[in-house]
Amino acid sequence: MAGFQGKSVLVLGGSRGIGAAIVRRFAAEGAAVTFTYAGSREAAERLAAETGSTAVATDSADRDAVIARVRDSGPLDVLVVNAGVAMMGDPLELEADAVDRMIRINVAAPYHAAVEAARRMPEGGRIVVIGSNVGDHVGFPGIAAYALTKSAVQGLVRGLARDFGPRSITVNAVQPGPVDTDMNPADGPLKDIVYGQMAIKRHGQPDEIAGMVAWLAGPEASFVTGAMHTIDGGFGA
Ligand code: NDP
Structure with a gap:
């Protein structure tokens, strides 16, 4: 490939x-890939060595650092904003500062990164933001703040699609349902809550999400923009 x-x-x-x-997907398909990390330096260095990509430390909670990272990356053909955190729990108990930090990472960073990328992005460039199916459907309590951030991604994508469409730059969101990662392990507590609402009762695999991102970034998706692409085993069906 x-x-x-x-x-x-x-x-x-x-x-x-x-x-x-x-x-891994973009590197396997021959792209020159740079990726950011915040806390997982060792994992980042291992992945960079494995894939021939470049790992750089940038905290998505730091707006100016995100903007500088995008700017210093030069003209990008594809920007993917995946960094996200999920705080769950009783909203009466959540720390206000932690909620605000999540909003900076999940909402402010995608907006500023996308705008900065678009400054130098060539015609036909691609911007993909990883949202969540909870942007559409909040199926259980305790995730209002997280859902707020993923609903905000929808407005961002719709608006920037209109702003950058005249340059044939597409802006899309991929909205996963439960995916087996550290954030939501397949053997974790969410399993019993979410499987009852799913048509395909399993966690998705990260590769399945990467496949949809690659399609959106590829030539077949040049007319797809301002849209939410849900991949959730039928959770919201
Ligand atoms: P993980 O927690 O497994 O991984 C999160 C990734 O984001 C890590 O690479 C982490 O890097 C990075 N990250 C987190 N905070 C920051 C930060 N402040 N600055 C830079 N990088 C950061 O999560 P997932 O892979 O599961 O989630 C990825 C995306 O998918 C998120 O946006 C999430 O909201 C979304 N999503 C996930 C679902 C799921 O079920 N797993 C469902 C729906 C949406 P590091 O460790 O180096 O800080």
């Missing part, structure tokens, strides 16, 4: 889970 040969790809949040699968 060499579908992305010669393409420059930046993945924000690529050290683990879905982001690591996205890095």
Whole structure:
């Protein structure tokens, strides 16, 4: 596979889970991939060595650092914003500062990164943000703040699609349901809550999400923009 040969790809949040699968996919298809990490330096360095990609430390909670990272990455053919955190629990108990930090990582960083990338992105460039199926459907309590951030991604994608469409730059969201990662392990507590609502009662695999991202970034998806692409085993059906 060499579908992305010669393409420059930046993945924000690529050290683990879905982001690591996205890095592997683009690298396997010949792209020059740079990815960011915050806490998982060892995992990031291992992945960089395995895939021939470049790992750089950038905290998505730091707006100016995110903007500088995108700017310093030069003209990008593809930007994928995957970095995200999920805080769950009784909203009456959650720390306000932690909620605000999640909003910076899950909402502010995708917006600023996408705008900065678009400044130098060539015609036909691609921006993909990883949202969540909870942006559409909040199936259980304790995730209001997280759902807020993923619903915000929808507005971001719709709006920027209109702003950058005249340059044939597409802006899309991929909305996974439960995916087997550190955030939501297949043997974790969410299993019993979510499987009852799913048509296909299993966690998705990171590779399945990476496949959809690669399709959106590829030539077949040039007319697809401002859209939410849900991949959730029928959770929201
Ligand atoms: P993981 O927790 O397994 O991995 C998160 C990734 O994001 C890591 O690479 C982590 O890097 C990076 N990251 C987190 N915070 C920051 C930060 N402040 N700065 C830079 N990078 C950061 O999560 P998933 O792979 O499961 O999730 C990836 C995306 O998919 C998220 O946006 C999440 O909301 C979304 N999603 C996940 C679902 C699931 O069931 N797993 C379902 C729906 C959506 P590091 O460790 O280096 O900090």
